[in-house]
Amino acid sequence: MDYPQIITQIATQVNPLFGQGKVADYIPELGKVPPEQFGFCLHLNDGQVFAHGHSGVKFSIQSISKVFTLSLAFQLMGEDLWKRVGVEPSGTAFNSLMQLEYEKGIPRNPLINAGALVVTDILVSAFQDPKAEILRYLRLLTGNDCIQFNASVAQSERNSGYRNYALGYFLKSFGNLHNDVEQVLDVYFHQCAVEMTCVELAAAMQLFSHHGVEPHSGQRLLTMSQTKRLNAVMQTCGFYDEAGEFTFAVGLPGKSGVGGGIAALLPGQYSLAVWSPELNKKGNSVLGMKALELFTTLTGRSVF
Numbered sequence: 568m569d570y571p572q573i574i575t576q577i578a579t580q581v582n583p584l585f586g587q588g589k590v591a592d593y594i595p596e597l598g599k600v601p602p603e604q605f606g607f608c609l610h611l612n613d614g615q616v617f618a619h620g621h622s623g624v625k626f627s628i629q630s631i632s633k634v635f636t637l638s639l640a641f642q643l644m645g646e647d648l649w650k651r652v653g654v655e656p657s658g659t660a661f662n663s664l665m666q667l668e669y670e671k672g673i674p675r676n677p678l679i680n681a682g683a684l685v686v687t688d689i690l691v692s693a694f695q696d697p698k699a700e701i702l703r704y705l706r707l708l709t710g711n712d713c714i715q716f717n718a719s720v721a722q723s724e725r726n727s728g729y730r731n732y733a734l735g736y737f738l739k740s741f742g743n744l745h746n747d748v749e750q751v752l753d754v755y756f757h758q759c760a761v762e763m764t765c766v767e768l769a770a771a772m773q774l775f776s777h778h779g780v781e782p783h784s785g786q787r788l789l790t791m792s793q794t795k796r797l798n799a800v801m802q803t804c805g806f807y808d809e810a811g812e813f814t815f816a817v818g819l820p821g822k823s824g825v826g827g828g829i830a831a832l833l834p835g836q837y838s839l840a841v842w843s844p845e846l847n848k849k850g851n852s853v854l855g856m857k858a859l860e861l862f863t864t865l866t867g868r869s870v871f
């Protein structure tokens with residue numbers, strides 16, 4: 568397969584889509600990112616890496632961080648994790664409060680904000696310094712000791728995070744947040760404010776395409792079964808209320824973020840990351856989604 572040629576073709580085909588979406592600005596700091604950027608990185612399980620465009624530019628991973636904190640919490644809690652958070656697609660906005668009331672404080676899934684706050688709460692209970700632990704984990708997965716939070720983005724999230732505060736206190740009222748709400752939110756805002764490049768993100772997703780083995784060290788972090796569950800949650804819940812559309816168009820498990828990044832994988836074969844800041848109305852990167860649809864179509868390699 569001529570991956571460089573395929574990726575170049577994809578970049579050419581998505582280029583006319585610039586201008587169709589909008590950079591997220593509800594977190595003011597994210598609104599400052601120049602829109603016309605497109606990065607793509609394919610990381611094959613045999614170690615080959617094919618990077619294109621702005622694949623070396625750091626961006627805010629935002630909700631993609633939820634997959635990593637989830638995988639860490641799953642290692643700590645095992646199946647008990649699912650007593651505190653469900654595994655059904657939500658069909659509502661990622662920061663919706665409504666469902667939480669109906670479902671008595673058990674979030675639909677760990678990839679919407681309410682569920683992610685429960686996951687972060689688990690890390691706050693488990694670690695003395697959860698922020699340092701998240702960085703340690705991401706540095707291990709990427710093989711890069713420079714992974715950091717962007718302090719201005721974290722502060723901007725805090726200043727504009729009214730809904731996340733509401734979700735945090737709501738969860739607390741149901742007894743599904745065990746720590747101080749402010750402390751959990753501080754960690755949550757920081758995990759969302761982690762910056763990575765497409766190359767780093769694709770490397771970090773190798774854990775899931777390698778069935779739970781971290782390929783740099785050969786360390787097994789998740790069992791086969793745990794990895795299956797996490798990939799299944801990504802497939803059904805990873806793309807806001809567009810998870811069906813993403814599965815239909817692309818056919819890979821993954822996770823998107825409002826920074827414009829999308830990380831995805833094909834178990835046993837590859838992981839990839841694409842980034843372009845302009846989002847569609849559902850919050851997914853316009854060029855990113857199209858690029859991934861073209862990738863699985865042109866290569867014939869998707870879950871389906």
Ligand code: GLU
Pocket residue numbers: 628629630631661662680724731759823824825826
């Ligand atoms: N930090 C963002 C929020 O909580 C994450 C949103 C996202 O990427 O889905 O609103």
